[in-house]
Amino acid sequence: MRINWFCPLPPEKTDIAHYTNRILADLQKYADIVLWTDKDDWSPELTKYGEVRHYHPDLLPDTEIKKADINFYNIGNNAAFHGSIWKVSQQYPGIVIIHDVNLHYLFTTIFPEYLQPGSQQDAYIDLMVRCYGVFCKQDIEKLFGHNLTWSVVSERYPLTFAALENSLGVILHNHNPFTMVQQEQRWPVLYAPLPYPSTPISPVVKNSSRQRPPYQLIIFGYLGGTYRRVQSVIEALGTLPEKSLFRLDIYGQVWDKNYLDGLIERFNLQERVTLHGWVTESTLDNALANADLAINLRYPTGGEASGSQLRIWSHGLPALVTRIGWYAQIPENAVAFVNHDHEIADIQRQLQNFVADPASFARMGENGRGILATEHSPALYAQKILNFAREVISSSVTLEVTTKPQVSIVIYAYNCSQSISQTIESIMKQSYDDYEIIVVDDGSTDNIRKALEPYKSQIRYTRYQNYQGISVARNQGINMARGWLIVFLDGSDRLLPHLLASQVACFDTNPSLGWVCAGFRWVNELGEMLTDVEPWHDFPLLDWETFLVCKQLYMGAMMFEREWLEWVGGFKTELNYAQEIDLLSRLALINCSGDWSYQVAVERYQSPKVxxxxxxxxxxxxxxxxxxxxxxxxxxxxxxxxxxxxxxxxxxxxxxxxxxxxxxxxxxxxxxxxxxxxxxxxxxxxxxxxxxxxxxxxxxxxxxxxxxxxxxxxxxxxxxxxxxxxxxx
Incomplete structure (x- = not known):
């Protein structure tokens, strides 16, 4: 098999270039490789594994590219390394390997003038609307008007699927994003853990005679922004009573050396913290071999698997990691976790734990090395992705999508791990079964994923890293929905058995309807009935008077036709309250009519604490x-x-x-x-x-x-x- 491999190549300063270097020896055992780069320089040793070709994304050698059986496109979150690769992927279909799940930065650097009116802004808007529908337009306008920050927009709209628009198949290194893409049922998808050798790549010399303390801490990698949390580590160390027991070495190009130097001076750490800048691979491996504890924090994260963490494990080195994204899936006995919402306190707690019991941390590092050896083998990875490519070429990978469901049920989930299983069970007991369940997790901090585990094959699940608010989450649910009718529930609601059947019947009877509304039942924490609310007795018509006066309308008791929601642009993302009256009023303004379905349809939990x-x-x-x-x-x-x-x-x-x-x-x-x-x-x-x-x-x-x-x-x-x-x- 002949493959075209589009990826940053060494000596590019990105771990994705090193990732290619780590798997080439195994890839070339099973395929003829053509390595494509838009850069003028590449490591000469690459020619041992395949032909290296230069390209320009606007002047592509069509005949040469089409000689291959399949194209592989490695997509990460920086246009300097991946912008040209994405442009080629839009012209020639292939398999996309996603290295960063949140790709918003990629596209705002592909269209760097997106904030200014013109063709690049138009291209950015078009891309956003293609991926997220009309619902994102309100936030785009706020971004352009400086009423919403780029970081908020990028989290709400990660643009992951924009990299997949011309894809024949998708490969991911992180299991949660794999599930997210797989549930879309639009592409063949492969989960393949990020590859890394189980021993250090470079020869190392370990100084076993060094006296401890002080213990050697190390941070390394592509430190191009505050998301690597270097600033927090310095502050935590500087205010730690036991700081005399540690030294910290920082390797890599930092985003603002003067800022970090100022922090080091502010906390009087000049003798304990050293910024080394960029060093050779062998120098870095020697530093890791002689370190006692690595610090590998991320916040926020694009959801990527961490080549840095795999490198740490290749040295059997323990590490502090943020409990987020890919890192949160690591077993508790292989890393020490830091929670981003009390980051500095957690860093200090873990450093104190290390001082109290270095041996237990050493065991973490060895456990990590075991995970590396069994799950991240480069040879196994090469075989998996090439077997996947053969299946894609032969069209033996089939998708499960047949027909779209009639109804999409969007569950807003925020810290509802104790009740959401009952919500899902109540849906599954419906007499009407042509539906899908979409759970939008709004940055929950409880154990909601565990609660959802028994239902993973029956739901579509997406999660925000941080709390965004119910309107943002519901718009995401609409965007994901395949049904032409939509129901919105909270994670504590429970549907009564015939809700879906009766409300769908209302639309079948009267196709001009845009929405229908039922009554609801208040229940206590034991699920016992308090009272039924049937608003039609006091408001026989669902007209302006009802919208503006009635206080007994509940979103969970309503069903909407999707097209009307798209027409009004969905929920206003700045609203976390009063969404019902706002949405219904905007629908009424475009002559969208509603009607009662004259039944109590959903149980709504009434908290004893107001x-x-x-x-x-x-x-x-x-x-x-x-x-x-x-x-x-x-x-x-x-x-x-x-x-x-x-x-x-x-x-x-x-x-x-x-x-x-x-x-x-x-x-x-x-x-x-x-x-x-x-x-x-x-x-x-x-x-x-x-x-x-x-x-x-x-x-x-x-x-x-x-x-x-x-x-x-x-x-x-x-x-x-x-x-x-x-x-x-």
Missing amino acids: DSENILAMAKASESVLDNLFRNSELPEKASRKKERSLYHNLVWFAWNFYQAEEYQLMTEYLQKSLAYTNYFLGKSITSLVEKFKFYSLKAGYNFNAYNFTKFLDLIDLKNIHTKTIVKY
């Missing part, structure tokens, strides 16, 4: 959404006429929530504000508030003591209530 901070955030968001809505010049007159009634009900609703949270001052403030939107006389105003509080309590399954509530009315200034014509509220 979080007043959340209520306040919800209240402010709701006020902002309503304010923007009523400022809209395109708002129909029938909706504009509901302004005062809507604001009144909204303020009283949140006053009731504060009452339940025993935040009586905030309750009083919101009741006071509500009086500006009522035309009732004094007595009628008091009666109305009591009735509303009683009504909301009943709908939520709470008891309400009207006598106790009226005591708080003395705190409200009732003197300036309007005396206009009485209107029923």
Whole structure:
């Protein structure tokens, strides 16, 4: 078999070039290799393994490239090394080997003027929309308007699939991204652990006579940004009471030497920390051979497998790693973990653990070497990827996709490991079975992956590294969805058995509908029924009055037609509260009609503890959404006429929530504000508030003591209530 291998080549300063060097001897045993590079220089020793050809991505030798049986494209997150490779991959199909899962930086360096109006910005926008649909446009506009940072946009939209648009197959070194790509069912996918020899590549001389302490710490690699956490290590060491027991050597080109020198001086570490800069491979291997502990942190991470960690293990060296991405999958007995949310404290704790028991850390390093030998063999890797290539060429790899499901159920998951299995089980018990389940994990910090493990073959799962908010997560769910109908659940909801069947029937009966809404059931922590909420008794029509006044609409009880959601651009990503009224109002503005499905369809958990901070955030968001809505010049007159009634009900609703949270001052403030939107006389105003509080309590399954509530009315200034014509509220 003849292969074209597009990859950075030594002496490029990227571990992906060294990765190629590590597998060439084994690859050439099974295939004829043509190594392609857009650089003018390459290591002469490469010609021992194959022919080396220079190319320009805009002047490709078509005949030569087509001589191969298959093309391999190694894609990482830097256009200096991988930009040309991606451009070639768009012209000639092949197998893409993903080295960095988050590729947003790759494409913003391919289109470096993406922030300026012009062809590069247009190309960037087009790429984003192709990968994420219209939902990303709102965040692109915020990025261009400097209202959203690049780092936030890159995490929300990693552009992984942009590298796969012309792919015949995909190879990944990280099991979680492998699962993510595999569940798309668009390409043949292979998981092959990143290869590395189980012994040091360069000969080393170990100084076994060196006295300890001080213990030798080492950081090395491509230190081109703060994500390698060098700054945190320096601070942790500088404030560590036992810092006299350590020395730290830093090898590699740092992003800002003056900054790090300043940190070293600030923490008085001039005698303990040394910046060595870039060194030869043999020098680095000797340094690793004589180190006691490596520090190999990442935050944030692009999800990549770590060649640096494999190199550390080849020396049997223990390491501190961040519990994130690929690293989080490493067994506990092979590394020492640092959690990014209390990074410096964890670094110090692990250094103190090392001082207390160096032998246990030494065993970690040996355990890592064992993992390296059994799972990361270059010879095994070469055989696996070439066998995969043969399957792709012969078209013997088949995809499981046959027909798209009718319904996509998007579960928003945030720290719900105790309840999400019940949510999934309730879906699987539906009488209607033409659905898919999508779980969007919004940076959960609990053990949710373990909870989802029994369902991994029945769900599609994606995860954000950091919390993004429910609207961002739901938009991602819409983007992943294959169904033409979509349901949004929280990770504590439970569907009643016939929800999907009855709501799909509504759309079949009336194809003009854009959404349908059912009732819901409040349940306690034991799953016991508190009360059923059936809003259609009070609001027979799903019209503007219902959107603006009714407080018993629940997103989990709704089903939407996907095209309408795309038309309005999905959920507004800046909203973590009040999404229902915002979305339904925007749908109504484009004449999207809804209807009731007249059944209680979902169980909704009611926490016994009411979080007043959340209520306040919800209240402010709701006020902002309503304010923007009523400022809209395109708002129909029938909706504009509901302004005062809507604001009144909204303020009283949140006053009731504060009452339940025993935040009586905030309750009083919101009741006071509500009086500006009522035309009732004094007595009628008091009666109305009591009735509303009683009504909301009943709908939520709470008891309400009207006598106790009226005591708080003395705190409200009732003197300036309007005396206009009485209107029923």
